[in-house]
Amino acid sequence: MNIIKDNIFAKVKNDLEDIEDALENNLKRHFDIVDKISRYIIFSGGKRIRSLVVLLSARICGYKGDDDKVCSIIFEFLHTATLLHDDLVDDASTRRGKPAANLVWGNSEAVLVGDYLLSQSLAIAAKTKKYALITNIAEITEAMSLGELLQLQYKGKIDLSEEIYMDIIWRKTAVLFQGACRAGAIIADASDEKTEALAEYGQNIGLAFQMADDLLDYISSSETLGKKAGADLREGKVTLPVIYAYKTAVPKEKAIIRKIILNKDFSLKDFNILTELLRKNNGITYTEKLANGYVTNAKNAISIFKDSETKKILEDIADFVILRKT
Amino acid sequence: MNIIKDNIFAKVKNDLEDIEDALENNLKRHFDIVDKISRYIIFSGGKRIRSLVVLLSARICGYKGDDDKVCSIIFEFLHTATLLHDDLVDDASTRRGKPAANLVWGNSEAVLVGDYLLSQSLAIAAKTKKYALITNIAEITEAMSLGELLQLQYKGKIDLSEEIYMDIIWRKTAVLFQGACRAGAIIADASDEKTEALAEYGQNIGLAFQMADDLLDYISSSETLGKKAGADLREGKVTLPVIYAYKTAVPKEKAIIRKIILNKDFSLKDFNILTELLRKNNGITYTEKLANGYVTNAKNAISIFKDSETKKILEDIADFVILRKT
Numbered sequence: 001m002n003i004i005k006d007n008i009f010a011k012v013k014n015d016l017e018d019i020e021d022a023l024e025n026n027l028k029r030h031f032d033i034v035d036k037i038s039r040y041i042i043f044s045g046g047k048r049i050r051s052l053v054v055l056l057s058a059r060i061c062g063y064k065g066d067d068d069k070v071c072s073i074i075f076e077f078l079h080t081a082t083l084l085h086d087d088l089v090d091d092a093s094t095r096r097g098k099p100a101a102n103l104v105w106g107n108s109e110a111v112l113v114g115d116y117l118l119s120q121s122l123a124i125a126a127k128t129k130k131y132a133l134i135t136n137i138a139e140i141t142e143a144m145s146l147g148e149l150l151q152l153q154y155k156g157k158i159d160l161s162e163e164i165y166m167d168i169i170w171r172k173t174a175v176l177f178q179g180a181c182r183a184g185a186i187i188a189d190a191s192d193e194k195t196e197a198l199a200e201y202g203q204n205i206g207l208a209f210q211m212a213d214d215l216l217d218y219i220s221s222s223e224t225l226g227k228k229a230g231a232d233l234r235e236g237k238v239t240l241p242v243i244y245a246y247k248t249a250v251p252k253e254k255a256i257i258r259k260i261i262l263n264k265d266f267s268l269k270d271f272n273i274l275t276e277l278l279r280k281n282n283g284i285t286y287t288e289k290l291a292n293g294y295v296t297n298a299k300n301a302i303s304i305f306k307d308s309e310t311k312k313i314l315e316d317i318a319d320f321v322i323l324r325k326t
Numbered sequence: 327m328n329i330i331k332d333n334i335f336a337k338v339k340n341d342l343e344d345i346e347d348a349l350e351n352n353l354k355r356h357f358d359i360v361d362k363i364s365r366y367i368i369f370s371g372g373k374r375i376r377s378l379v380v381l382l383s384a385r386i387c388g389y390k391g392d393d394d395k396v397c398s399i400i401f402e403f404l405h406t407a408t409l410l411h412d413d414l415v416d417d418a419s420t421r422r423g424k425p426a427a428n429l430v431w432g433n434s435e436a437v438l439v440g441d442y443l444l445s446q447s448l449a450i451a452a453k454t455k456k457y458a459l460i461t462n463i464a465e466i467t468e469a470m471s472l473g474e475l476l477q478l479q480y481k482g483k484i485d486l487s488e489e490i491y492m493d494i495i496w497r498k499t500a501v502l503f504q505g506a507c508r509a510g511a512i513i514a515d516a517s518d519e520k521t522e523a524l525a526e527y528g529q530n531i532g533l534a535f536q537m538a539d540d541l542l543d544y545i546s547s548s549e550t551l552g553k554k555a556g557a558d559l560r561e562g563k564v565t566l567p568v569i570y571a572y573k574t575a576v577p578k579e580k581a582i583i584r585k586i587i588l589n590k591d592f593s594l595k596d597f598n599i600l601t602e603l604l605r606k607n608n609g610i611t612y613t614e615k616l617a618n619g620y621v622t623n624a625k626n627a628i629s630i631f632k633d634s635e636t637k638k639i640l641e642d643i644a645d646f647v648i649l650r651k652t
Contacts, residue, residue, distance in 0.1 A: 031475055085441060089434035108415035111437055112475045115411060115444070119467035122448055126460045134452045134460055141445035149357055149438045 005323075008316045011309065012052060019051045022069045023076060026120070037101055037113040041080045044098060049317065050075035050180045053205075056317075057184025057198045060302070060310045067128060068187050074124050074137065075180045077117045082144055082176075084114035089148060132186045140179040147171025155236035158246060158261050165240055166207075169214075174206030197304050201314065204298035209321040211291040214239035218275050218284060230271045234264050240290070245283030253277050291322045331649075334642045337635065338378060345377045348395045349402060352446070363427055363439040367406050370424060375535075375643065376401035376506045382643075383510025383524045386628070386636045393454060394513050400450050400463065401506045403443045408470055408502075410440035415474060458512045466505040473497025481562035484572060484587050491566055492533075495540075500532030523630050527640065530624035535647040537617040540565035544601050544610060556597045560590050566616070571609030579603050617648045 009016070027038055051072035058068040087100040088107050102110035118141065125137045151168045154160045181202030185195035217232045218241050232239055238261070246257050257277055260270045278284055298318040305311050335342070353364055377398035384394040413426040414433050428436035444467065451463045477494045480486045507528030511521035543558045544567050558565055564587070572583050583603055586596045604610055624644040631637050 031472060031479075033475055033479065034472070085437050088437060107433065108478055109475070111411050111415060112471050112478065115440075116468065116471040116475070118441070118444060119464055119471055123461070123464035123468060126457065126464045129457055131452065131455055135449075138445055138449035138452045142442065142449060145438050145441040145445055146357060146360070149359055149435070149442070152434055152438065153357075153359065 005320060008313060008320055011313050012056075015052060015055045016048055018055070018069045019048050019072055019076070022073045026070070026073055026077075026124075033105070033109060034113055034116055037084070037105055037109060038080060038117060040098075040101055040104070041083055042076060046076070046079070048076065049209075049321070050079055050176060053177065053202060053314070053317065054180045054184040054187075056310055056314055057181045057202075058188045059184075060198070060305050060308065060314065061185050061188035061190035061194050063184075063188035065187075068184060070124060071128060071133070071183055071187055072180075074121045074183070075176065077121045077124075078137075078140065078144075078176060081114040081117040081121070082148075084110045084117070086148065089152065128187070130186055133183055136179050136182055136186065140175050143171045143175040147173075147175070151237065154238070156238070156262070158238055158242070158258055160238045160243055162240065162243055162247075165238075165243055169207060169210040170203070173210040173213075174203045177206030177209065178203040193304065197301050200301035201298045201318070204294045204301060205318050205321050208291045208294035208298065208318070211240060211287050211294070212322040215241060215284065215287050215291070218278055229268065230266065230274075233261055233266070233271075233274075236264075240287045241278045241283035243283075244286045245278040245281035248281045248283075249277065253281065288322075295319060295322055331646060334639060334646055337639050338382075341378060341381045342374055344381070344395045345374050345398055345402070348399045352396070352399055352403075352450075359431070359435060360439055360442055363410070363431055363435060364406060364443060366424075366427055366430070367409055368402060372402070372405070374402065375647070376405055376502060379503065379528060379531075379640070379643065380506045380510040380513075382636055382640055383507040383528075384514045385510075386524070386631050386634065386640065387511050387514035387516035387520050389510070389514035391513075394510060396450060397454060397459070397509055397513055398506075400447045400509070401502065403447045403450075404463075404466065404470075404502060407440040407443040407447070408474075410436045410443070412474065415478065454513070456512055459509055462505050462508055462512065466501055469497045469501040473499075473501070477563065480564070482564070482588070484564055484568070484584055486564045486569055488566065488569055488573075491564075491569055495533060495536040496529070499536040499539075500529045503532030503535065504528040519630065523627050526627035527624045527644070530620045530627060531644050531647050534617045534620035534624065534644070537566060537613055537620070538648040541567060541610065541613050541617070544604055555594065556592065556600075559587055559592070559597075559600075562590075566613045567604045567609035569609075570612045571604040571607035574607045574609075575603065579607065614648075621645060621648055 023042060027035055027042070054072035054075060055068050084101055088102045088110050101113075121137060121141075122134075125134045128134075147168055147170070150164070151172060154164060154168070178199050179202070181198040182195060185198045190198075214232065214237075217230060217239070233242075242257070242261070246254060249257060257274060260266050260274045263270070266274075295318045299315050302311060302314055349368060353361055353368070380398035380401060381394050410427055414428045414436050427439075447463060447467075448460075451460050454460075473494055473496070476490070477498060480490060480494070504525050505528070507524040508521060511524045516524075540558065540563075543556060543565070559568075568583070568587070572580060575583060583600060586592050586600045589596070592600075621644045625641050628637060628640055
């Protein structure tokens, strides 16, 4: 994994610096509390994948200007706003190894700074005077809020279907990646064909990304993750590894899985039993297989572009989203 | 007051029906929980002043189309989104005589449905393909979130200056009225002069509206208000009647005011003592005088328009915002 990661990051070093500069420049002139909370999350080790694919999508469509830099931070702002609201919704205690922002500053502050960042995303989009981009942002924010509401509706429901799980992760995660890639193409005034190819790439890496994220809860140690093992389950999030394993398990195992999941204060021992049952019933391998499929779809989607370094980086990013450990 | 109110409502009956229709048509196709929560607030006795001034501002600029109807509900949606987030921020128990939405459905649902309504405001604005309108919405959402954050920062601070109070109410309330009037002018493709005149009208009625609202806490009964007497103080909101009275009070009175305000569980008796001190130290009359001044400013701002029934209604609305009882 590290080879791919280092390989990508070496190639996009300048882009990442441009993104950091744009973020810094857009976080300078606000209220103290807005700056503090925004920075707490924005500069806490995010991988900038969303903003990076904006730049790369614009570049693969031949764009040579500078609008892509400022536009790319829309997606960091939207992402941060969502994290602020989600941590409150999920009642999360930690985020990337640090206490969740709402626990440090309060729910009210987290909600309002989230609202502020949403307004900034819109303001940046409005400045581009590109209707397609503005509509894109409206659609993304709509999908993300509905995705979170859908997730909330199915909180703690162990018999969640794979179909609904896919609908949730599409709305809450994949739409933002899809929108980021589409935004890059829009800035480059790309053809509809290229725009949709990149949107499809983005949607697929988004789905793979979320599945990998959901897997991490069962295959990574809590030290690496920066949050407690089984955090998703404690928040009532039933994800694909569980959905699939529960469906294929024999009645006796089903009962054990159900019992552990319905008890939010499960012990580490319980959690290890559960993880073992997920493995035995192919919950892990099935999710990995599906995530791999979306990575392949993503690469296929951009096959219409001729080979280039930018295309190679986009392909590497597709590989990276399922190989990351945090 | 009732004469003015009846007078206005008789004249805008058709407009109000158009607004209700537009709201109904835009609340039909969503998730069950979105509909329920949105309706709970949107149809709980709001006066539709914000959407009404959109229609009237467009009309006074000669607009005869239908875009103003759909556009006007942006402002009901923005207002509703703010109420949902604010009730959580304020830890409010009731809103318009009913339990606050976050207490009925939960904080998470209130935050996410608020986010959803923000996204819908943006989506409706984007559909008009008018940059000025989209920028207007971005500026409104930015100002409102910063206004709420500023208010939060000064929560419970009795030595809040009048200047900061004005900054807070301008951002959290007046900007939405200002933006609503500006939106009407934008839809009508009005001249800059007319657009800014209407924006100034809106800003002034917004300031007067909020001052009247802040006065209600001290001059209206809790039955009429639909919330507990002294609700603002219990939420830590120090408003102009208190700020002015505290500044002019003698040291002994200052100490009493301070003691009552710092104790959030003050009794009805304490509250009556406080109200009496606000009256004695002209906190009520000073606020009324200022609010009246903004009403006059509002009317003056639209003096550039020739006399018409629409102009008369806008003037009556300016009078109405400080005479309402709820």
